[in-house]
Amino acid sequence: MNPTLKTWHKLAALPGGKAVFSRGVCLKAPYFATISPRFEELAIGRAVVRMKERRRVHNHLSSIHAIALCNLAEAAAGLTAEVSMPAGMRWIPAGMTVRYLGKAKGTVRAIATMRDIDPGEKADVPVSVSVRNGADEIVFEAEITMYVSPKKA
Incomplete structure (x- = not known):
């Protein structure tokens, strides 16, 4: 099992474990802490x-800033890619296309999905991300292209 996914399973089962895991992700990739x-x-x-709406992620319209939504989408897509890689494979973001569909207010949730990766595959693989508000309305969509390939020896 992927080490990141193994850590998730261990921590998610503990009280406060999901918060500890989330902070660990932010230590590994500090920009996500924003x-x-x-x-x-x-x-x-x-x-x-x-992600909770806070003043520090606001735009001039008093809603969640577009780049904060991009950051949320990349966090969701990146961890999806990380835990989905077969042994000996690697990934890196290669592009992002986004659509802003409404004001993002309150607590929002990013749901990222990607297809299975074949061992040894070398391809651009899309990760779809939708961000929904508390009323379950989609306020933002992203497609993040991950370049996947075998790790160099």
Whole structure:
């Protein structure tokens, strides 16, 4: 089992473990700390990450800033890719296309999904991310292209 996914399973079962895991992600990738993400689900091919609306992520319209939503989408997509890689494979973001569909207010959840990766595959693989508000309305969508390939020897 992927080491990150193994850590998730251990910590998610403990009281406060999901918060500890989320902070660990922010230590590994410090820029994610700017949005204080909280991982709720993590599995091969899927992640759910929430973010609370706070003043520090506001735009001039008093809603969640577009780049904070991009950061949330990348956190969800990146961890989905990380736990979905077969042994000996690696990934890196290669591009992102986004659509802003409404004001993002309150606590929002990013749901990321990606297809299975074949061992030895070398390809651009899309990770779809939808961000939903508390009323379960989609306020933001992203497709993040991950370049996957075998690790160099």
